[in-house]
Every structure is written in C-alpha cells, then in structure tokens.
Amino acid sequence: MDLKLTGFICLLLLLSSFVQPVLAEDTLEDESTSDKSLGLDKGLTIDLLNQNPDPVKPGDILEVRLSIQNTGYKDLENCVLEIRPEYPFRTLAGEKPVQNIGTLGKRSEDDRIRVVKFKLGIENSVNAGKYPLKVYLYTNGNNKLSLTKELNIDIDSESNAEIEYISVEKMVPGEKTNLVFGIKNVGNSPLKNAMFSWECANDVILPVGSSNVKHINLIDLGNTANVSFEVLTNVNTKPGLYKLDMVLTYDDIEELKTITEAGTVENQKRKEIKSKAGIYIGGTTEFDIAFMEKSPTGAYTFSISNIGNNGANSVKVSVPLQANWTITDGGNSVILGNLQKGDYTIADFNLKPAEIGKDLPIKFEISYTSNDGIRQIEQKELSLYSSPFTPSAEPGMPEESGSGSLKYKAGFAMLACVACAVVYKKRQQKIKVKSAQEKELNEVNSEDPDR
CATH class of the missing domain: 2.60.40.10 (Immunoglobulins)
Structure with missing residues (x-):
C-alpha cells in the first residue's frame, strides 16, 4: 500500500517536470500584446532603468536606458528591440530606433539580461506631464512580437x-x-x-x-x-x-x-x-531757411525759422565750402542764439557766385543743441539767383550795366571835368603872360621910335 502511494506521487512529479516547459513554449507562441500577460507568461520583462535628464524639458535630447530580461526556461534567439516615437518624442538624425540584442539566455544563464540605450528628441510645443514611450520586443528576428511596454517619461515645462x-x-x-x-x-x-x-x-x-x-x-x-x-x-x-x-x-x-x-x-x-x-x-526740431534780400555791396540776407515742435539752443548757421558760392570776408558762420518753436531770425553772408545771372544751389548747415542735451546738425539747400555785385567791393569782376557801372561813369566824368579845368587854367595863364609881354613891347616902341 505504501509502495503504491509512493510510486503514484513519483509519477505525478515526473509528469509535472515535462508539462512546465511545454506550457512556457506554448505561451511564447501567443501573439497577444498585453504587457501583463506577455511578461508573466513568456518570462520577458522590459524596465526603464533611468532617463537623462530627469525630468526632461521641451526641446531637449532624451537618453533612456532599458533593461530587457528573460526569466523563462528557454533561450530566446534573434531578439530585436524597437521604439516607435510618437508626440512629443521624435527620432534624431543618425539614431536608430531598432536594435538587435541577440540571444537572451534562459533564467539560469548569465546572458539573460541586456541593457539598451536610445536617444530621442522632445518637441518644443509639449506641456509638462508624463508621456508614454512605446517599446516593442520581437523574437526570432522581426517575425514574432513577443512583448510591448509603455514607459512613462517625465517632462517638465517651465514657461517664462x-x-x-x-x-x-x-x-x-x-x-x-x-x-x-x-x-x-x-x-x-x-x-x-x-x-x-x-x-x-x-x-x-x-x-x-x-x-x-x-x-x-x-x-x-x-x-x-x-x-x-x-x-x-x-x-x-x-x-x-x-x-x-x-x-x-x-x-x-x-x-x-x-x-x-x-x-x-x-x-x-x-x-x-x-x-x-x-x-x-522731445529731442530734435526742424528748420526752414529762405533768402530775403541782397545789399549793393554783395551781402545776402537769409531768414532762419524753427518750424519744428521743440526748442533749439545755441543755434549756428554756416555756409560750408562749396563750388557755386564762396565767402568773401572769411566769416562763414553766424551765431543765432536760442530759437523756440515758431521763432525766426536773420543772418547775413557776403557771398561771391561762381557765375553771374544764374540760379545756383547753395548749401547751409544749421547746428543746435536739442532739449535732450545732444548737439544736432541739419543740412539745408536752396536755389539762389546770382545777381551782379558792386565792382568797388570786388574790382576783379566784369562790368555790367546797372548801378555799379553808373557810379564808374560818374567818377570818370568828374575826373574829366577836373582835368579840363586844370588845362583851361594853365592856358589862361599863358595867354595872360603873352599879353603882358606884348603890351610892354608896344610901350617901349612908342617912347623911342628910332629904336
């Protein structure tokens, strides 16, 4: 009786040792993608060892280290691990989303564990939170999907x-x-x-x-x-x-x-x-300059007006060196003082034109201190008619009809009159002397007729 019981127990133990590997082999053929069923039935696990940085920020590059382990009773050959980046993850140039990890030994062997690294990019537009990264493990090359896993990646987002x-x-x-x-x-x-x-x-x-x-x-x-x-x-x-x-x-x-x-x-x-x-x-202002009149001596008068919306201090107007006009007395600048908006004043310049009787452009520089304390320079240009000028002031200029030529003629006439008067006076003196000599000779002849 005891021998029969003992034999029956031994038979059961023997049968159980054959049944367990068969069950493990059958479960490997199951193509279900459930993490729980695949992990427990096939003896495969995928774990996230770490992420760097942790947490990762939008726009950063993420590195994940995954641990793949075979806890079953059979070697798994030609294992392939794949990640499929979806928003907010993206594949980086030069980085492969699929890696062949070779054979995973059974649970009693040293080569049952592999550590795999992947690098991914994080989109800029992602908000803070935990996002799933899907991982797929294939056995026998890419023929059979043995396990899927969703790894939660922590993303931090700081707006500023x-x-x-x-x-x-x-x-x-x-x-x-x-x-x-x-x-x-x-x-x-x-x-x-x-x-x-x-x-x-x-x-x-x-x-x-x-x-x-x-x-x-x-x-x-x-x-x-x-x-x-x-x-x-x-x-x-x-x-x-x-x-x-x-x-x-x-x-x-x-x-x-x-x-x-x-x-x-x-x-x-x-x-x-x-x-x-x-x-x-505040700051800068604007000016307007206009020709007013010309004096007989060649002095040109201009009006300078502050037409802007700000005042101007220490205003100075200058005639820079230019081809059409030159300054005759050496003074090419006139100090005008302060001009508030809407104010105007006048400035005189003794100018000599390059040509007579033409409209010639003339350039001005107006420098001033704006109300923000900065020295400013404004360029102005206008067209000015080059009328004849007085020869006495500029004797080298050609004569033209007008007031200047009349003065020349009057001067010459006066000189001619003076010369005529001198000549006339000398002639009269000569006549008087000759008359006196003739009178004296006549008197001598009358007193001594024999002479």
Missing part, C-alpha cells in the same frame, strides 16, 4: 517671457511713431494664447487707429514675437522722460484643471508678467 526690446527710445511731440515691442520666450515651454498691453502715465502717449492690446497665439521656445502700435503724443507735450507700464499674460501649466468641450482634461492657468520702461519725449 520677457520684453526683450522696445524699438523707440525718443519720440517727437506731434509726430506719429511706430512703436514695436519684442516679446521673447525665455522659458522651457511655448507661450500660448498670450496677450500684451501697455499704458503711459496720464495718457501722454496714445495708440492711433487701434487699441493698446495685442494677442499672440503662440511664441515657440526661444523665439521672439514683435507687436507694433502706431502711437502719437500731443504737440505741446513738455519734453522729458515718461514711463510705460507693460503687462503680458499667457497660459501656464498649473494645477488648475478644466474640462474642454471635447471632454479632455487641460491643466492651464493664466500667468501675468508686469514690467516698465521709459521713453523720452
């Missing part, structure tokens, strides 16, 4: 922005200006649904033709978006530095959860950045 630049530092009162703000994404995630606005204290600067608010759909990682406004300030604005208050708001990833119409969960919250900058109002 700054006003990188403002296109205008100075504005002229009453002059329309294109004001451009550069908004740069300096964070690790895209800026979405951004809204930018600005305001000047006491409404000194106001937008023209639009509001002071602009929307930006997306600013990608590291990019700069430009928003422009046509602005204007009052013509009578007092020169000085004025403050601009700027506000930028955009969607940020936070704990606040909302449900969209499509039924998906979004973790979005508005983030606000406030900043300020200064813009100087």
